[in-house]
Amino acid sequence: MRIRSFSALLASLIALLFVFNSCVKDKCTRRYVYWEPVYRTKDEVRGNIKNNSPREIQRPGKIYIRGNYIFLNEIDRGIHIIDNSNKSAPRNIAFIDIPGNLDIAVKGNILYADLYTDMVAIDITNPLQTIVKKFTENIFPERYYGNGFSQNPSMIIQDWVRRDTIVQTDCGGNGGLFSGLFGGLKEADVFMSNPLAQSGNSTAAGGGSPFGVGGSMARFTIVNNYLYAVSESALNVVSIVNGADPTFSNKVQIGWGIETIYPFNNRLFIGSNTGMFVYDISTPTNPVKLSNFTHATSCDPVIADNNHAFVTLRSGNACRGFTDQLDVLDITNLSSPTLVKTYLMKNPHGLSKDGNTLIICDGADGLKFYNASDVRNLSLQKHITGLNTYDVITFNGWALVVAKDGLYQYDYSSLNNINLISKMSVKN
Amino acid sequence: MKPKYLFLIIFLSGSILSLAQKKETAYKFHSINSLSLLNGENEVSAGLQSVNGFQKKNLFVGLGVGLDYYIYRSVPLFGDVRYEFGKNKNKLFVYADAGINFQWVEDPNVGGPIFIWDGFNTTRDFDNGIYTDAGFGYIVGMKKGGGLVLSFGHTLKSLKSTETYQDWRTQEWLTDIYRYKLNRIAVKVGWRF
Numbered sequence: 001m002r003i004r005s006f007s008a009l010l011a012s013l014i015a016l017l018f019v020f021n022s023c024v025k026d027k028c029t030r031r032y033v034y035w036e037p038v039y040r041t042k043d044e045v046r047g048n049i050k051n052n053s054p055r056e057i058q059r060p061g062k063i064y065i066r067g068n069y070i071f072l073n074e075i076d077r078g079i080h081i082i083d084n085s086n087k088s089a090p091r092n093i094a095f096i097d098i099p100g101n102l103d104i105a106v107k108g109n110i111l112y113a114d115l116y117t118d119m120v121a122i123d124i125t126n127p128l129q130t131i132v133k134k135f136t137e138n139i140f141p142e143r144y145y146g147n148g149f150s151q152n153p154s155m156i157i158q159d160w161v162r163r164d165t166i167v168q169t170d171c172g173g174n175g176g177l178f179s180g181l182f183g184g185l186k187e188a189d190v191f192m193s194n195p196l197a198q199s200g201n202s203t204a205a206g207g208g209s210p211f212g213v214g215g216s217m218a219r220f221t222i223v224n225n226y227l228y229a230v231s232e233s234a235l236n237v238v239s240i241v242n243g244a245d246p247t248f249s250n251k252v253q254i255g256w257g258i259e260t261i262y263p264f265n266n267r268l269f270i271g272s273n274t275g276m277f278v279y280d281i282s283t284p285t286n287p288v289k290l291s292n293f294t295h296a297t298s299c300d301p302v303i304a305d306n307n308h309a310f311v312t313l314r315s316g317n318a319c320r321g322f323t324d325q326l327d328v329l330d331i332t333n334l335s336s337p338t339l340v341k342t343y344l345m346k347n348p349h350g351l352s353k354d355g356n357t358l359i360i361c362d363g364a365d366g367l368k369f370y371n372a373s374d375v376r377n378l379s380l381q382k383h384i385t386g387l388n389t390y391d392v393i394t395f396n397g398w399a400l401v402v403a404k405d406g407l408y409q410y411d412y413s414s415l416n417n418i419n420l421i422s423k424m425s426v427k428n
Numbered sequence: 429m430k431p432k433y434l435f436l437i438i439f440l441s442g443s444i445l446s447l448a449q450k451k452e453t454a455y456k457f458h459s460i461n462s463l464s465l466l467n468g469e470n471e472v473s474a475g476l477q478s479v480n481g482f483q484k485k486n487l488f489v490g491l492g493v494g495l496d497y498y499i500y501r502s503v504p505l506f507g508d509v510r511y512e513f514g515k516n517k518n519k520l521f522v523y524a525d526a527g528i529n530f531q532w533v534e535d536p537n538v539g540g541p542i543f544i545w546d547g548f549n550t551t552r553d554f555d556n557g558i559y560t561d562a563g564f565g566y567i568v569g570m571k572k573g574g575g576l577v578l579s580f581g582h583t584l585k586s587l588k589s590t591e592t593y594q595d596w597r598t599q600e601w602l603t604d605i606y607r608y609k610l611n612r613i614a615v616k617v618g619w620r621f
Contacts, residue, residue, distance in 0.1 A: 023613075
């Protein structure tokens with residue numbers, strides 16, 4: 001065959017290559033997880049806020065102790081009521097269904113809980129027969145939106161159902177054709193675990209998702225006759241002068257990435273992604289900023305005593321930071337807190353202080369008890385490993401610890417002989 | 429063994445075997461090395477192939493390896509069967525290939541959804557798939573069994589990738605699974621010796 005003929009044949013085949021191109025299709029699929037909301041009417045949800053059958057603890061959040069009872073938040077679901085009259089054998093006796101619940105606070109016989117955008121006041125005089133006293137609406141309006149998911153405003157999300165699905169997806173390539181995600185599902189119908197799968201939407205605060213941020217590291221706190229609740233960017237003031245009739249009082253914008261709140265000596269210590277804020281609440285309805293202490297981007301629970309604030313900073317996905325440490329701040333001059341010392345940690349979460357004993361939940365590194373009589377020289381007295389700790393409440397030598405796999409109770413009245421009293425397992 | 433080394437070894441072995449062959453035998457060794465133009469729905473791309481094997485009369489059976497750049501770079505390793513028609517030097521032939529498509533993706537984030545999240549722990553891994561090719565061609569024979577080889581056919585390669593990430597709300601680890609079935613028309617031009 002001559003070269004000319006060969007070249008003509010080659011050219012013909014290349015031409016055929018492009019002619020027949022439309023006959024071939026790439027097929028690319030993606031299998032992923034999404035969450036489908038289960039809606040109920042407001043009346044149905046509100047009617048179900050009462051003592052229901054106990055449920056297994058799955059995602060423990062904020063804990064509150066009142067007498068012999070523990071009120072334990074199940075993040076985004078409600079409140080477990082645990083009979084702790086026998087600390088060696090606590091009993092999970094009831095569950096109050098509160099969809100969207102992230103935090104709780106108690107004053108006297110009234111428990112306050114968030115229910116997405118609203119707040120509910122519940123009489124817990126008899127923990128075996130709790131009674132709803134009032135719904136205060138629209139305290140947390142930002143809770144409608146989260147991760148690009150907008151709730152149906154006339155309904156409430158009671159639950160989420162996890163589903164796996166397979167859809168066509170973009171194969172890539174220079175001239176790639178976008179085959180479309182979701183294969184029929186609209187974005188707003190579901191919540192994607194992979195936030196970038198909800199193309200184009202930026203993240204927002206709060207709920208409207210299967211599991212909210214928050215829980216243990218307090219976003220609610222009560223000082224005298226006022227409940228202070230932080231959202232992503234604001235401090236809400238709710239009057240509870242009449243405990244059973246909470247009323248919205250004021251909202252103060254305080255920054256971004258707000259996470260925790262801790263009251264001490266007529267001050268509020270507010271932890272955020274970027275630092276700690278100190279607010280004066282001498283006038284309870286009008287918190288006034290006194291100072292702030294900035295740090296690297298991190299998650300930031302904070303507690304305080306007369307002279308010092310203790311701030312844990314941790315890295316991690318939701319925190320978007322790279323720092324894991326404990327900062328001790330001198331707050332004798334509240335207008336200008338200063339750093340005293342930094343202690344490196346593994347991945348610290350909640351903390352508590354009882355006299356000179358500082359207790360830190362250091363994530364997967366367990367529970368740490370420090371002698372804090374000299375804050376410049378914290379001395380580790382006891383390190384309990386084997387549990388992934390999240391938050392701790394202490395009271396007179398007794399510690400109640402929320403960990404990934406359960407609720408632990410320790411007797412630390414003698415630091416040389418810390419005993420595990422009991423453990424309530426969490427369903428994983 | 430890394431795909432690029434596999435490709436090199438088979439290509440060199442084929443070339444050496446072919447050169448060492450001096451005597452006419454019932455089974456004749458051939459090495460067919462070609463450049464391919466690949467056209468699919470999402471891209472026009474190129475590739476290389478080396479098929480080495482033995483021919484008896486009009487039937488050729490061999491082993492091939494390639495470099496395929498269509499969207500995700502890969503190294504197909506396949507068995508090859510060809511049947512030539514007629515006794516002339518210049519012949520039509522039909523061929524069929526089947527084997528494994530070894531992934532050798534240059535950048536795991538090329539092509540598919542790009543997952544970038546500050547502070548997020550994500551991994552994306554590719555897995556091997558299958559490779560098939562079938563079509564017809566024409567050989568322009570030269571001396572000693574060599575010749576120009578031209579072919580036209582349909583080729584399919586498949587790959588799988590998994591993307592593991594941590595749900596920033598639930599903190600649980602999830603895995604998305606992507607499956608790619610890439611169909612192309614291929615024109616190959618090469619040399620047989």
